[in-house]
Amino acid sequence: MPAILFATHNPWKALLFRPAFAAFGFDLETLNGQSAALLPENGATALENALAKACQVHSPQHPWTFGDDAGLSIDALNGEPGLQTRRWAGHFSDQVDDQTWLDYLLSRLQGVPAEKRSAHFFSAWVLVAPDGCTYTRQIKWPFMIAEHPLRPINPGSPISSVRIGPPDDLANRQSEILHELQTWGILAQLQAQVVENMPARQNEVNR
Numbered sequence: 001m002p003a004i005l006f007a008t009h010n011p012w013k014a015l016l017f018r019p020a021f022a023a024f025g026f027d028l029e030t031l032n033g034q035s036a037a038l039l040p041e042n043g044a045t046a047l048e049n050a051l052a053k054a055c056q057v058h059s060p061q062h063p064w065t066f067g068d069d070a071g072l073s074i075d076a077l078n079g080e081p082g083l084q085t086r087r088w089a090g091h092f093s094d095q096v097d098d099q100t101w102l103d104y105l106l107s108r109l110q111g112v113p114a115e116k117r118s119a120h121f122f123s124a125w126v127l128v129a130p131d132g133c134t135y136t137r138q139i140k141w142p143f144m145i146a147e148h149p150l151r152p153i154n155p156g157s158p159i160s161s162v163r164i165g166p167p168d169d170l171a172n173r174q175s176e177i178l179h180e181l182q183t184w185g186i187l188a189q190l191q192a193q194v195v196e197n198m199p200a201r202q203n204e205v206n207r
């Protein structure tokens with residue numbers, strides 16, 4: 001099965017998505033460790049940013065590419081931090097450490113009662129196939145935010161410490177992503193197409 005290049009340098013995202021893609025037989029490569037810089041995320045929506053990233057790394061060397069962009073919307077904060085979650089709409093730089101980000105979040109929610117600490121992740125996914133066709137999906141995942149940390153931070157994801165849910169946040173998020181990919185169905189379709197074409201490709205190699 002072909003490898004899919006995931007347009008990200010974020011090791012947390014690689015942990016989240018790699019098992020789900022492997023379930024469909026696809027190896028997921030990332031830009032982690034590479035010097036290639038992605039374009040600034042200047043899109044007005046998560047979908048615009050995901051599309052830009054997937055298209056930027058699409059090439060004859062990488063005919064299958066995947067881009068995603070995501071944000072966090074907290075109801076009690078009128079949708080903050082929004083699309084630029086890590087930077088909190090310009091309050092921080094991209095290099096802000098996890099603990100500083102988490103401390104700021106908890107300070108902003110200080111005094112907000114448990115029943116009003118609702119939030120959701122919003123994500124956009126874009127898969128670019130070898131023929132240049134793009135496939136897109138947008139998702140929302142609602143959850144509640146605890147008043148105090150429930151577990152250690154998963155590096156690269158400070159919200160994981162206060163997201164109310166199963167104790168293993170990584171495994172839970174991986175399960176959610178796999179479910180969404182199954183619902184989307186595009187990987188299953190592409191997997192079937194690749195498998196169908198494999199004998200013809202093998203014959204060409206043997207000639």
